[in-house]
Amino acid sequence: xxxxxxxxxxxxxxxxxxxxxxxxxxxxxxxxxxxxxxxxxxxxxxxxxxxxxxxxxxxxxxxxxxxxxxxxxxxxxxxxxxxxxxxxxxxxxxxxxxxxxxxxxxxxxxxxxxxxxxxxxxxxxxxxxxxxxxxxxxxxxxxxxxxxxxxxxxxxxxxxxxxxxxxxxxxxxxxxxxxxxxxxxxxxxxxxxxxxxxxxxxxxxxxxxxxxxxxxxxxxxxxxxxxxxxxxxxxxxxxxxxxxxxxxxxxxxxxxxxxxxxxxxxxxxxxxxxxxxxxxxxxxxxxxxxxxxxxxxxxxxxxxxxxxxxxxxxxxxxxxxxxxxxxxxxxxxxxxxxxxxxxxxxxxxxxxxxxxxxxxxxxxxxxxxxxxxxxxxxxxxxxxxxxxxxxxxxxxxxxxxxxxxxxxxxxxxxxxxxxxxxxxxxxxxxxxxxxxxxxxxxxxxxxxxxxxxxxxxxxxxxxxxxxxxxxxxxxxxxxxxxxxxxxxxxxxxxxxxxxxxxxxxxxxxxxxxxxxxxxxxxxxxxxxxxxxxxxxxxxxxx
Amino acid sequence: xxxxxxxxxxxxxxxxxxxxxxxxxxxxxxxxxxxxxxxxxxxxxxxxxxxxxxxxxxxxxxxxxxxxxxxxxxxxxxxxxxxxxxxxxxxxxxxxxxxxxxxxxxxxxxxxxxxxxxxxxxxxxxxxxxxxxxxxxxxxxxxxxxxxxxxxxxxxxxxxxxxxxxxxxxxxxxxxxxxxxxxxxxxxxxxxxxxxxxxxxxxxxxxxxxxxxxxxxxxxxxxxxxxxxxxxxxxxxxxxxxxxxxxxxxxxxxxxxxxxxxxxxxxxxxxxxxxxxxxxxxxxxxxxxxxxxxxxxxxxxxxxxxxxxxxxxxxxxxxxxxxxxxxxx
Numbered sequence: 001x002x003x004x005x006x007x008x009x010x011x012x013x014x015x016x017x018x019x020x021x022x023x024x025x026x027x028x029x030x031x032x033x034x035x036x037x038x039x040x041x042x043x044x045x046x047x048x049x050x051x052x053x054x055x056x057x058x059x060x061x062x063x064x065x066x067x068x069x070x071x072x073x074x075x076x077x078x079x080x081x082x083x084x085x086x087x088x089x090x091x092x093x094x095x096x097x098x099x100x101x102x103x104x105x106x107x108x109x110x111x112x113x114x115x116x117x118x119x120x121x122x123x124x125x126x127x128x129x130x131x132x133x134x135x136x137x138x139x140x141x142x143x144x145x146x147x148x149x150x151x152x153x154x155x156x157x158x159x160x161x162x163x164x165x166x167x168x169x170x171x172x173x174x175x176x177x178x179x180x181x182x183x184x185x186x187x188x189x190x191x192x193x194x195x196x197x198x199x200x201x202x203x204x205x206x207x208x209x210x211x212x213x214x215x216x217x218x219x220x221x222x223x224x225x226x227x228x229x230x231x232x233x234x235x236x237x238x239x240x241x242x243x244x245x246x247x248x249x250x251x252x253x254x255x256x257x258x259x260x261x262x263x264x265x266x267x268x269x270x271x272x273x274x275x276x277x278x279x280x281x282x283x284x285x286x287x288x289x290x291x292x293x294x295x296x297x298x299x300x301x302x303x304x305x306x307x308x309x310x311x312x313x314x315x316x317x318x319x320x321x322x323x324x325x326x327x328x329x330x331x332x333x334x335x336x337x338x339x340x341x342x343x344x345x346x347x348x349x350x351x352x353x354x355x356x357x358x359x360x361x362x363x364x365x366x367x368x369x370x371x372x373x374x375x376x377x378x379x380x381x382x383x384x385x386x387x388x389x390x391x392x393x394x395x396x397x398x399x400x401x402x403x404x405x406x407x408x409x410x411x412x413x414x415x416x417x418x419x420x421x422x423x424x425x426x427x428x429x430x431x432x433x434x435x436x437x438x439x440x441x442x443x444x445x446x447x448x449x450x451x452x453x454x455x456x457x458x459x460x461x462x463x464x465x466x467x468x469x470x471x472x473x474x475x476x477x478x479x480x481x482x483x484x485x486x487x488x489x490x491x492x493x494x495x496x497x498x499x500x501x502x503x504x505x506x507x508x509x510x511x512x513x514x515x516x517x518x519x520x521x522x523x524x525x526x527x528x529x530x531x532x533x534x535x536x537x538x539x540x541x542x
Numbered sequence: 543x544x545x546x547x548x549x550x551x552x553x554x555x556x557x558x559x560x561x562x563x564x565x566x567x568x569x570x571x572x573x574x575x576x577x578x579x580x581x582x583x584x585x586x587x588x589x590x591x592x593x594x595x596x597x598x599x600x601x602x603x604x605x606x607x608x609x610x611x612x613x614x615x616x617x618x619x620x621x622x623x624x625x626x627x628x629x630x631x632x633x634x635x636x637x638x639x640x641x642x643x644x645x646x647x648x649x650x651x652x653x654x655x656x657x658x659x660x661x662x663x664x665x666x667x668x669x670x671x672x673x674x675x676x677x678x679x680x681x682x683x684x685x686x687x688x689x690x691x692x693x694x695x696x697x698x699x700x701x702x703x704x705x706x707x708x709x710x711x712x713x714x715x716x717x718x719x720x721x722x723x724x725x726x727x728x729x730x731x732x733x734x735x736x737x738x739x740x741x742x743x744x745x746x747x748x749x750x751x752x753x754x755x756x757x758x759x760x761x762x763x764x765x766x767x768x769x770x771x772x773x774x775x776x777x778x779x780x781x782x783x784x785x786x787x788x789x790x791x792x793x794x795x796x797x798x799x800x801x802x803x804x805x806x807x808x809x810x811x812x813x814x815x816x817x818x819x820x821x822x823x824x825x826x827x828x829x830x831x832x833x834x835x836x837x838x839x840x841x842x843x844x845x846x847x848x849x850x851x852x853x854x855x856x857x858x859x860x861x862x863x864x865x866x867x868x869x870x871x
Contacts, residue, residue: 040730045829047648054602127612130602135613185650204649204659205821205829239730241817247717247729254730386832418834 093159
């Protein structure tokens with residue numbers, strides 16, 4: 001011991017010296033096989049591990065490890081092959097033929113065939129399944145024909161250029177048709193896919209255990225390697241509290257965490273043993289929607305005045321410590337059809353005052369709020385405390401005070417999720433911030449089409465700014481039916497001109513999706529589809 | 543001498559009378575328990591329906607789940623939510639009377655089995671925390687009463703601080719100190735006793751502050767009381783007086799508080815189980831409220847209410863054992 005310790009120390013310092021000189025010399029250049037990675041999620045625990053049922057982000061996060069879709073996306077946003085190797089749209093746009101890979105087997109031994117695709121679409125469209133996201137994405141789909149074993153023809157009621165985007169989402173992943181025939185509870189407990197890992201245990205409120213699928217053959221076209229995953233297993237833990245989640249990462253109890261708060265990201269920058277992966281979600285940007293269906297925001301001048309009065313830039317910089325970038329778009333920065341209009345959202349109190357004067361809000365009461373016909377300029381802003389992180393709530397408070405300078409009385413109302421949806425359903429809001437994740441620009445149709453103002457029987461509707469503009473409806477529907485990319489880009493640009501130029505939304509930033517990982521975790525990447533992490537290429541350098 | 547006369551009178555009652563009183567007491571107690579359980583179930587049932595939104599949505603993955611109209615209709619029919627509210631209530635009560643707590647909306651598992659799997663981790667946490675809290679409180683109280691004026695001052699300050707710290711803040715502080723700083727203990731629950739240390743301390747410390755305050759007062763009170771004086775007069779030493787007489791006297795208010803403390807243990811469990819990611823009833827309750835899982839919320843609330851009543855009954859009995867005066871009144 002006496003002699004080994006100093007020589008070990010000497011060896012270690014030499015290694016450190018070499019490592020320090022050549023930054024591109026990690027300890028292991030070849031991926032190490034084996035080991036268990038502990039992933040700690042701060043998202044809710046799914047109530048069902050089959051993302052066909054319901055269809056929310058927590059399900060997508062974990063399902064990415066064991067289920068696969070027909071197609072995926074690469075980093076440039078282009079659709080790439082996955083379980084389907086090729087696809088052709090019919091000339092009339094009313095059907096698509098997908099050619100499936102013929103060498104893929106579900107982990108229960110069922111081969112992947114066109115019948116499996118048909119069974120999955122039927123499962124998603126069956127009301128008894130209780131699908132929401134997948135169901136909405138398949139609204140134009142009338143059925144699936146099995147042309148032969150490896151050719152599935154999806155038929156549509158109208159052309160749908162967003163179909164490939166929709167099919168790339170984890171909520172429409174392909175599951176074993178044999179497994180789907182089991183009772184719903186059983187399928188929720190252990191869904192069967194073609195993915196690199198298999199669900200072997202689910203200990204509620206604690207963790208999900210995933211084991212390597214040794215016979216795995218179907219990585220997406222942009223994966224780093226082929227064959228089975230490097231990791232032997234994954235322990236997927238639920239750690240709802242963000243402070244203890246970070247402490248668990250620091251102490252090495254867990255290897256990767258998600259839902260990282262801005263202050264934690266900044267704290268982690270000082271730690272050598274921890275790295276960050278920033279993967280903003282696709283779909284809509286995080287934004288404040290202005291309810292244009294009732295006074296005072298039914299007046300475009302008042303909407304513009306509110307937007308001009310909001311000092312978003314300074315607040316984002318100070319509250320998010322540079323971890324979030326300001327957005328000037330209705331779409332996420334990862335959406336290729338998104339356009340940005342910074343000039344529409346410049347902070348300008350003088351302009352805001354002039355706009356309010358023009359709109360007839362000329363008087364000011366003793367407290368400094370604008371008044372018109374004896375009515376005070378008040379805006380109700382219900383805030384979902386389940387969805388808005390503390391930094392975002394602080395941002396809303398700062399916007400409240402900058403809007404006050406212009407004469408707006410903004411009433412922030414923190415509500416739990418149920419009450420928040422209740423307030424929205426009763427049209428009892430002027431401002432609202434609601435996240436929406438979907439692949440592709442077609443999310444604009446969900447959020448801004450007139451039909452989106454009609455509440456579902458549940459009271460839910462997606463068009464919170466309550467835009468009813470026939471010209472916009474036509475642009476969004478045409479864009480969804482156009483198969484030519486240049487044509488779609490043009491139509492979506494026109495649509496966004498109307499949305500942004502009409503001051504229906506105040507864009508804030510991309511939907512935040514930050515992961516922290518220990519630096520001996522290699523090869524972790526986020527899927528370019530909905531930015532969920534995939535552990536297929538990941539390995540542990542230890 | 544009036545005192546001894548009344549004692550004689552009570553002792554002269556026939557033994558059957560004492561048994562009858564016990565049975566009557568037990569029956570009244572049972573009736574009270576059933577009434578409280580019914581009231582708790584009723585209030586919880588209607589209170590949860592007053593929250594805006596649709597329970598069918600909760601079944602389909604939470605509010606705003608964008609569920610289709612067909613799926614919502616299906617869920618309503620499956621769970622009897624298309625019936626009038628009062629009918630739903632009667633059906634629920636009828637099931638409850640047979641011990642059937644229904645099926646959790648969110649977990650799609652019987653409420654009884656969800657409660658059973660989560661009951662033991664929480665009970666273990668509660669019992670260990672109570673034991674640790676009593677030990678700390680006793681230590682503080684003894685130290686405060688025997689340490690002179692300075693000891694009393696420091697002791698009572700510690701008790702006030704301990705009683706005042708919120709569970710959440712304490713949990714994070716303990717993690718920062720023992721996990722991030724010293725690296726001695728895991729920051730989140732792991733199997734085995736090591737993972738229990740921080741959760742138990744988090745629940746026990748504020749409780750110890752409360753109990754310590756009460757026990758110290760009672761101890762000081764007892765040390766000054768006539769029976770201690772008479773014990774001293776009989777020649778008992780300091781230690782004997784303290785352990786045999788004063789401590790027993792100080793235990794009475796503490797036992798009375800244990801019933802109350804149980805409520806604090808459950809609210810502590812909600813926080814601790816969330817921060818340390820421990821399995822348990824508290825975390826189930828929080829999740830169930832957030833997802834509007836009505837059957838599970840009522841089930842957990844009923845179990846907690848029942849446990850609370852069992853604990854208070856037990857503390858009443860314990861009081862009678864420790865305090866002979868109660869047996870006679």
